[in-house]
Amino acid sequence: MSDIMDLKNDQTLMAISTGDMSWNKTGSWRYMRPLYENKIPPCTVGCPAHEKIPQYFALVKEKKYKEAWETILPDNPMPGVTGRVCYHPCENVCNRGEYDETIAIHNMERFVADQNLDNHIPEYLVSKEKREEKVAIIGSGPAGLSAAYQLVRQGFKVTVFESANEAGGMLRIGIPSYRLPREILDKEIDDIKRLGVEIRAGITIGKDLPLSNLQKNFDAVLIAVGAYKSWGMQIPGEELKGIRSGLDYLKQYNLQEQATTGKNVVVVGGGNTAIDTARSALRMGAEKVTIVYRRSRAEMPAVPEEIEDAKKEGVQFVFLANPIAFHGNGSVQEVELIKMELGEPDKSGRRRPNPVKGSEYRIEADQVLLAIGEVPDLEFTEGQFKLLHDRLNLDNGQMTSQKGIFACGDAANGPIGTVVDAIATGHRAATAIGQYLRNGKVALNGKMESGVPFDTINLDYFVNEPRPKEQQHHPETLKENFEEVNLGITIEDALNEANRCFSCGTCTYCDNCLIFCPDVAIHLDPVKHEYIIDYDYCKGCGVCVHECPRNAMAFEEELKWNK
């Protein structure tokens, strides 16, 4: 620089500091602060078991199917079961649904489980610490098995009592094998047993062994007996031959591989048991199967895909009709129906069906299977427990009105009626029992919430792509064909679906934040495997937050941090 530039004073030529300004970091400009912060995605909240869905999807992307499976296992030891039979509430809340089509999460779960049929639950998921306390579990359905698994993982000694000759509860008794092949069920139960869960089958508590015996010999007892007692209709003619509970019918077939089936079968009800009963009756040789449901299709609690499949297979539906009497000479011959109309919504949010006066009519039937709901059979408790709506009443810690006796699944009040709810409440009960046995008191986590609404996803980074179609097997003649109907999705579809997932709130290490940062103030920590924001230089422009496709960045006022 020429000397003449310095004029009279020592001022510089331009607006420039002559002194060292490196103490004045540009981070001091910031009034908003970006935070690298993974958030809980809606699917994980929607899943009663809170499976870490984007996390295992990320591993599927890398074709690490074993690791993906092991990511599901801490929350659910039976993804092969739930991947097939779950009503997938996760998909109902999937953000992708507001963009094109929801992610086929249940197909992905099944895919991951099916890739691991030769693997067993790894030992590292079980605590090395072994505890002396013993826990008795009554019932080896999904709730009991899930609880047993989680208790064994915590190091407790667990004995499961099962009144049937094989473990599985409703999974084995209620769900037909064309939906849940027995080798899948057996494999996943076997995996749980391998961890050290003792299952004592063929023992009915209250008959072979009193409940008090368990109370005496175990440090805690968990009641997971499910709900098997069918509600009757309390209408004339219910005692006629040929009328029975749909669940009994399924149980008979599933345990004895045969069940008396009529030619012209009427199934009453709109839940999954009704659908399972109807489709099983077709497979058992019924010529005509009709489901009678008092509300309309929209209110049916059964999984929509199952209803579709039932239709495909030839099940007939009569909506907005309810039986008021059964007629016949010894055996049922006719069902008398009354037409219904939908009124105001009831407690369940569904519109209440009201009978239409004078609309009675009759349809023929030689067998009627009732699938209008079940309650638990709690005779063995000899009335010692407080009940709510015919189920065991629980406190916030899954404990019954008797100290040290817990309950879960359909036997208790709480979320009921599905496999995944049973698995979830089993997990909660196991956590509660663990806390109870360790500390004498129970404090379970509150409700999980997601911080990733749809409008926080940056759609610029996604293109429309359809959801994969699952292959199905509907043979020409269903008779005696209990082969699995749903055949899952291909590897290509699974990889594509893993990529289609927004991965809401869950970093996929796409490097967008790092690439877009105009101050080069973000780097990836190779050890911690997380992005580090250098707040000395981050000016708080928020570009990283905006350009994160999946809202794995938060943006907060700096003031909040400088208090």
Add this chain to the structure above:
Amino acid sequence: MEQIMNETMSKYFNPETTASIKVMEGTHAASQAVKLARVKVISAYPITPQTSIVEKLSELCASGEIDAEFIKVESEHSAMASVVGAESAGVRSFTATSSQGLALMHEILHWAAGARLPIVMVNVNRALAPAWNIWVEQTDSLAQRDTGWIQFYCESNQEVLDMVLQAYRLAEQVMLPVMINLDAFFLSHTSEPVALPKQELVDQFLPPYNPKYKMELEGGHAFGGLAMPDSYMELRYKMQKSMEEAERLIPIVAEEYDHIIGRHHGTFLENYRVADADYLLMTSGTISGTSRIVVDSYREKGIKLGMIKVRTFRPFPTKAIREAVKNAKKVGVIDRNISFGQSGIFFSEAKAALYNAEHRPLMNGYVAGLGGRDVTPETISEIVDHLIASEKGQDLIWIGVKK
């Protein structure tokens, strides 16, 4: 003929200082100068007819013949911003553009000058759209008059090469950016013999650049901060002082270049047969070469015609022009540009320069050759005849407009 050429060439292409003589386009002369200047950062966005400058530079960078970072950008605005960044870090940098591209750079042109960054840019003078036109006109660079950039206008490819080198020498002393202008196609895409000076001599002429203040990892400074009303004006004052310093240094730099490399293109003006001339043409760019022939032909007829070729537009050579016209009766300024609502731009600047002069000749402003229209010896003769016949000055005379 051969002998004349050899004599002319050996004077022009000094064999002792020349590494090689190559036939090349004006654009490539610019590129070769960038190489000789040991530029470290190049950032440019291609635009006809500047493209071959960038093309050649990217090739030279790719082949390793130039040891420079070539920053690809999505616009001229970013290209100028990139070299502003590089120069702020104390690194010699280069960019080139033309027409719309220069217009897009406008905001950063102010920044480059205000931040006192000695950037050198080559601008190929091209008409502005619409209508689309890729041919020569000077309105693009003249419209950047008040940005604080030093501006040179060249007549030959050799001058382009030499002036890029002199531009760095000048810029880095006065800490102002320099724009070297050349005519679209008439220079940019016309091949001429160009002498490439020896690298060691260029190194001697142009020492490495090392500014006092630069962006560094250690001992950092704050750049381009806020200046309140009590200090901003002083910074503007210093820019003007630096322009005045440039006016002092331009002849010195030309002398130094001549001393080391052995070539001199004149300083602010190139005066051709001016001393005894009654009538003077004032030109710039390639029109000057044609005008020289016309001057000679009028001289043969006994008419005392001369020519002033203007080489610098900023700083404007007020003193040199006053000196050059002090004996002339009439001056005709040929402008290949126009400031709408006024006149040709060189004309209005020259006229303003002479207002306070002791001797004020009659002045006519001629606008010719816009958008690349040919300015032939016949065109210039028409101007000269008009000038000689004029009894009072006229600010705006359109030449060759079809009516």
